[in-house]
Amino acid sequence: MHSFSLYFLTYYYCVMQGGHVEAVIANMTALQKHVAFFDRNNDGIITTSEMFEGYVAIGCDAAFSRATASSISAGVGPKTSPADAPSPHLSVYIEYIHKAMHGSDTGAYDAKGRSAPEKEWGLIYKLASDEEGFLHRDSVRGIYDGSVFFKLEKQRTSFRSDV
Template sequence: MPKQNIKHALYAPLAPPTQERPYRLDTDEKIVRPYVARASVAPSVEQPQGTPSFAQKYPDYSVMQQHCIYWDRDQDGVIWPYDTWVGFRDLGFNFIFSFLAVIVIHAALSLPSRLAVSWIPDPCFRIYLASIHKDKHGSDSGIFDTEGRFIPSKFEDMWAKYTSVPNGSASPAENLKNTMTYRQLWNFMRGNRVAMDPFGWIASFLEWSAAFLLLQKDGLLHKEDVRMLLDGSMFFKVKSERESKGWNQGFGLGGDGFIGEKRSLPFSI
């Protein structure tokens, strides 16, 4: 068998993005078969078991369902617009942001999840958790597969492609960072765009921008925060901390009166 040229296997000289956005090559040293999608746990290199307590609490739900279960407050499998409103308010987002989020999310995501239940559109614009995988859109990260499972290698490659500094070596692992600036996040969103998909472009922009607004600290989005956001446990963490010591990440568009990490108002809005 002839030896494979690993350099040419990883990137093609006439296709610059293949060198600019390298894959992570050591993921399987920490995660068993990282290319196999996980149904109910979201592992990473740093957290090979995902969020154990959360996954054990919701073992019968897919990771995409776990991502959304925070919004299903009474756990009846249906997310009402009011549930979304309360969910955003509990996360600290202000009135205007929460109101717009309800309109955009339910207008866009209700029908696809409804079609798995009935051909008749839901007059209340409810979202159905059992068929939430139908709300997967184009131009996304690919971290969730079409059935709502979590693909660890895709999550790791998100950081390898957009935070590492390609140096021509076989592995970019030594250059990896576990934080991402908004510029890097923007490059990530741009890099995942596919042709003729304006809905996917807009949805991706809104989702990741909202994530940055909620989670950034010192202008950086942290990898573990994103992983917990994707498996849904982060929403419960933010809500819990707001009810106790307060949540001091994110920007001042939230309802806790923070600008950056400093409280600028003595009350919530």
């Protein structure tokens, strides 16, 4: 029996902190944690619009965010959608994210979605490095468990409220 409510009772609980809902994720693989940031309403399903919002929240421009969200949804959505998911299968289901892994992946996650910290860089360097161009250890670790996305969004929100 496939039940998302059971999934969330097991994996998610939310804590209100200063008016911002922060997902506290237990028993998830690193890969699930990595993508959970983009699940903006914490329902276990990442829509294209949620993915777009997530990329904008971490500092990507709208054009990049739209293109990336569309391509990821088209490529990953069908692989992670359960048989009973509504068509078109463009939403990414966190529970099944491991099914989207393929041979040309960076190897940052193993077949079960656990992290292999010695792999993966790119966009995160641009977004998470400091003013001197250094990417700190906690940011690197945060790439794998998704915590760096929450940190980047908080920094951007703080910066906008200071202006």
